Amino acid sequence: MLAERVLDGDVRAAARLMRDIDDRMKSAVDELKVLYPHTGNAFIIGLTGPPGAGKSTLVDQIVAGFRKKDLLVGVVAIDPTSPFSGGAILGDRIRMNRHADDAGVFIRSLGTRGALGGLSRSTTDVVNVMDAMGMDVVIIETVGVGQDEVDIVSAAHTTAVVMVPGLGDDIQAIKAGILEIGDIFVVNKADRDGADRTARELSAMLEMRHPEEGEWFPQVLKTEGSRGVGIDELIAEFDRHHDFLKTSGHLQRLTEERNAKLFTDTLRDQLFEAVFGAIKEDGTYRQILDGLRERTTDPYTAVERVLAQSSFS
């Protein structure tokens, strides 16, 4: 069984299990059952932001920062899967190579494989494997996102939104989407022109939130990932947010949300696979497609009939 070897810290077993999870092997579910009681200890940080903002370089620096404190660090780095070939080039590791032979760091690259929210559907389970392995901190780097890929917020405890100067005016900053989800905002490449202005506009946007007494108020930090400038401050801010989550009771709420999401996502997947698999198997699906083509049925009625025949209604 892979799970027992994972709990013993076997890197190959962990890597293999992550593969089985990503490839949706049935056996992975049984392994995850064994690991689940050993999860819930890692501090999970999400890093999101547009393509080219320097997320991977920042992750590399953050890993180094936590390693200085002797913490074990896992990284899950997500890059897009081609919608045409199903292939992918996962290139986030390029920026993190110096940690490749550090036994205290485990880096895993994942393709989105069709998921649209900035993560892959396997992300939470892969994070759980790292958690069960005993990683103190797990960092999730999302794909480069635009405005609305916000799944990271329910996958991580602390979400940092990484911006760079020159991406748009302050109207971009008050739109809905990724700018609503940051616990920490980072203006990276802060040596570039316009960094101060970008930081000011983000701060102005955040001040419009009018947080209640005792609520978290996100700060805007400036960093230069390539030179390591501002990283100590960023790590301190991660720690400050983590402490806030623990003392305010928010951590428990976040954990509940994360648990609920894992449960409902799994339920949705399994229900779909069970029902869809059954109707494909017994020919019902073919009949439905025929009926839709002839306009003798409609998708809504067809679904109702399928559900009526299953044991859930």
Added chain:
Amino acid sequence: MAERRLRILVGKPGLDGHDRGAKIIARAFRDAGFEVIYTGLHQTPEQIVSAAIQEDVDLIALSILSGAHNTLLPAVYELMKEKKAEDIVLMAGGVIPETDIPGLKAAGIREVFTPGTSTETIVEWVRTKVTPRA
């Protein structure tokens, strides 16, 4: 639905700084539907092997143009054996004299592609010779 997808590490060991070939191969693998973990330039054998293990790849494809292939490629395979990862297929491409190829194959490098090989040939070789590990 369960589906194994081939995972390949593409990287460049050693000191030469020419990554165009590696990028073309990475792109061809992507278009063939493989998942490529691109690790870039200046990799030590230690970095390559530990990345390959963490990423659970089926194939390590190394591009090497520096002339140091007779040292670096066997070093990668030795490390794979040390870490009990020799079930991963090791392949190389680059400016490698024909006369060196038998020695490299004897040292654990499954296949060596020289300049002028089409990407189709390499993709086809991967499809037929490398299967995702069960």
